[in-house]
Amino acid sequence: MSVPGDGLVEIVGTGGALPGEPPPPDETRAVSHGRLVLARFTRHRLAMVGLAVLVLLFVVAFLGPYVAPWSYTKKDFTAFLQPPSSQHWFGTTQIGADVFALTLRGMQKSLIIGLLVAVISTGLAALVGTFAGYYGGWRDKVLMWGVDLLLVLPSFLIIAILSPAFRSGSWLIFVFLLSAFLWMVTGRIVRGMTLSLREREYVLAARYIGVPSHRIILRHILPNISSLLIIDATINVSAAIISETSLSFFGFGIQPPDVSLGTLIADGTSSAFTFAWLFLFPAGVLVLIVLAVNLVGDGLRDALDPNSVHK
Amino acid sequence: MATFLIRRLVNYLILILVATTGAYFLAATSLHPRANVAGRNPPPPVAVVDRQLTALNINDKTPVLDRYAIWVKGVAHGDFGRTWDNNSVNAEMGRRMGVSLRLLFVGTVLGSGFGVLVGAYSAIKQYRPSDHAITLVSFLVLSMPVFVLAVMLQIAAVKINKTVGHQVFQYSGETSAGLTGGFWTHLGDRLQHLVLPTLTIVLGQIAIFSRYQRNSMLDVLDSDFVRTALAKGLRRRAALLKHALRTALIPAATFFAYSFGLLLVGATFTEKIFGWHGMGEWLIDSILTNDINAVVAISCFTAVLVLIAGLLSDVAYAVLDPRVRST
Numbered sequence: 001m002s003v004p005g006d007g008l009v010e011i012v013g014t015g016g017a018l019p020g021e022p023p024p025p026d027e028t029r030a031v032s033h034g035r036l037v038l039a040r041f042t043r044h045r046l047a048m049v050g051l052a053v054l055v056l057l058f059v060v061a062f063l064g065p066y067v068a069p070w071s072y073t074k075k076d077f078t079a080f081l082q083p084p085s086s087q088h089w090f091g092t093t094q095i096g097a098d099v100f101a102l103t104l105r106g107m108q109k110s111l112i113i114g115l116l117v118a119v120i121s122t123g124l125a126a127l128v129g130t131f132a133g134y135y136g137g138w139r140d141k142v143l144m145w146g147v148d149l150l151l152v153l154p155s156f157l158i159i160a161i162l163s164p165a166f167r168s169g170s171w172l173i174f175v176f177l178l179s180a181f182l183w184m185v186t187g188r189i190v191r192g193m194t195l196s197l198r199e200r201e202y203v204l205a206a207r208y209i210g211v212p213s214h215r216i217i218l219r220h221i222l223p224n225i226s227s228l229l230i231i232d233a234t235i236n237v238s239a240a241i242i243s244e245t246s247l248s249f250f251g252f253g254i255q256p257p258d259v260s261l262g263t264l265i266a267d268g269t270s271s272a273f274t275f276a277w278l279f280l281f282p283a284g285v286l287v288l289i290v291l292a293v294n295l296v297g298d299g300l301r302d303a304l305d306p307n308s309v310h311k
Numbered sequence: 312m313a314t315f316l317i318r319r320l321v322n323y324l325i326l327i328l329v330a331t332t333g334a335y336f337l338a339a340t341s342l343h344p345r346a347n348v349a350g351r352n353p354p355p356p357v358a359v360v361d362r363q364l365t366a367l368n369i370n371d372k373t374p375v376l377d378r379y380a381i382w383v384k385g386v387a388h389g390d391f392g393r394t395w396d397n398n399s400v401n402a403e404m405g406r407r408m409g410v411s412l413r414l415l416f417v418g419t420v421l422g423s424g425f426g427v428l429v430g431a432y433s434a435i436k437q438y439r440p441s442d443h444a445i446t447l448v449s450f451l452v453l454s455m456p457v458f459v460l461a462v463m464l465q466i467a468a469v470k471i472n473k474t475v476g477h478q479v480f481q482y483s484g485e486t487s488a489g490l491t492g493g494f495w496t497h498l499g500d501r502l503q504h505l506v507l508p509t510l511t512i513v514l515g516q517i518a519i520f521s522r523y524q525r526n527s528m529l530d531v532l533d534s535d536f537v538r539t540a541l542a543k544g545l546r547r548r549a550a551l552l553k554h555a556l557r558t559a560l561i562p563a564a565t566f567f568a569y570s571f572g573l574l575l576v577g578a579t580f581t582e583k584i585f586g587w588h589g590m591g592e593w594l595i596d597s598i599l600t601n602d603i604n605a606v607v608a609i610s611c612f613t614a615v616l617v618l619i620a621g622l623l624s625d626v627a628y629a630v631l632d633p634r635v636r637s638t
Binding site: 046145148149151152153154156157158160161162164165238242245246249250252265269272273276279283286287290291294295298 | 326327329330333334337338341342447450451453454455456457458459462463465466469576579580583584594595598606609610613614617618
């Protein structure tokens with residue numbers, strides 16, 4: 001993670017020395033890039049809150065089912081449409097299912113989908129962007145034309161039309177489709193950055209001593225755009241979760257018997273005026289997840305890319 | 312310059328063509344209009360169904376390429392075919408565009424206007440409590456999917472209606488059915504229906520625009536030309552409004568061009584949840600009813616609008632950025 005010689009020097013260790021002790025050998029030393037980023041990130045109070053909330057939500061989603069009194073498959077035939085109580089923390093549905101257990105189940109799916117889509121789409125953006133930017137020529141033209149085409153196609157419509165395909169199949173197809181429509185703008189930015197990196201001396205030097213192109217991309221280009229990619233992947237988590245829930249809300253996404261936050265919210269909406277807990281709990285959890293991810297993304301942007309629009 | 316523009320336009324046209332063709336084949340092979348009548352009791356005779364589907368050019372027994380050829384011939388004459396229940400797609404589209412426009416025009420203008428003001432204010436008061444509050448609220452709204460925001464507003468409206476004991480907020484449809492009265496009664500009724508969906512749109516727009524505007528305003532506030540403007544004796548207000556805000560408007564304006572260009576495609580969630588029969592609602596309904604011709608027409612229309620929006624944002628850039636204008 002450390003980048004040698006990036007010239008970031010900070011005075012450390014002057015405040016910590018005890019009076020009797022000899023001063024530490026060198027009072028200034030280069031702070032590694034990773035450390036600096038970490039320090040900047042931890043200073044960002046809202047981002048830390050977001051991170052804590054996110055970790056907590058993950059723990060609750062994946063360990064909660066072991067603690068909760070009801071599982072999402074069990075139905076309580078003595079309690080239909082009951083408001084939250086000590087028995088059912090988030091209330092029950094029309095058929096006596098426990099809303100808390102369902103919400104945990106939906107959280108798991110939505111979180112996993114968010115993470116998977118973010119990783120895949122950012123990876124795709126990095127792959128296509130660097131490839132197009134580095135090789136240039138006809139490959140660049142073809143790829144960028146493909147990007148334009150995907151931007152012009154209404155993604156919501158395409159995924160919705162194709163939804164019967166994953167009604168019978170796996171939700172993983174849905175994940176790939178979501179990723180396929182999230183990477184284009186970043187891919188363009190990556191291409192632009194690669195275009196300028198390609199002319200740098202160290203890349204030219206590597207090329208002249210005969211390093212193969214794919215190694216140059218991997219070792220010299222990608223590390224230099226990693227900040228952008230990390231920020232992008234974080235933002236994409238929230239974008240993916242919102243897209244997933246939106247499509248599932250209309251029945252074009254996750255299909256029963258699978259549940260996601262989107263399907264839960266859709267089920268709760270019809271009775272949101274009278275049995276608010278059916279809607280409010282899954283919706284609240286959804287907003288909390290997305291908000292936490294956005295705050296972390298904002299903090300990461302400040303930490304990794306201090307010269308960007310923020311400061 | 313002219314050749315550049317023409318090349319770009321040709322490229323756009325080819326993109327639209329390819330995108331629409333792709334959408335056609337996708338829709339024609341994945342949607343099954345035959346399923347719409349399958350559940351009827353008694354089941355209609357197959358020959359009758361076939362004849363009807365062929366007449367609408369959506370019969371899955373006709374090869375896709377043949378259907379595409381018929382469709383292209385129609386589109387070349389400006390006719391996007393017929394919906395699955397045998398209405399003209401063109402007429403339906405015109406009607407729905409009107410609805411979307413009535414819903415979105417006010418919301419987009421108000422939302423972007425207030426968004427820019429809020430963002431600029433937030434930047435001028437950077438790190439003050441007001442800035443922190445605005446940032447936090449806009450983050451909260453941005454983290455709220457439209458369907459959650461819309462339903463929350465509906466819940467609040469129902470609560471308020473109940474406590475007041477009078478229908479203050481309307482949350483379904485564009486007008487009340489069977490309303491009698493003069494012009495003013497009807498206008499009032501329409502406005503009453505407009506409040507909640509507009510609020511949904513405005514809140515979202517303010518959140519996005521204020522983030523954009525705050526960032527670009529912060530960039531501009533330390534710049535040399537604002538300092539020069541202050542140094543030559545302009546009042547702070549004048550320097551901020553005439554020099555800083557105007558330059559900082561460029562990113563927001565390009566974004567505004569996009570959201571305005573896509574106005575006619577409608578706000579899918581807002582329309583669907585509040586029961587406005589506009590383009591956005593059609594997008595969902597046409598897929599649910601396996602309406603191939605309508606789906607393709609919407610895709611084509613969206614593609615055209617995306618590209619027009621791109622051109623609009625270029626124009627907005629040229630108008631606002633003095634460097635672009637002078638060349």
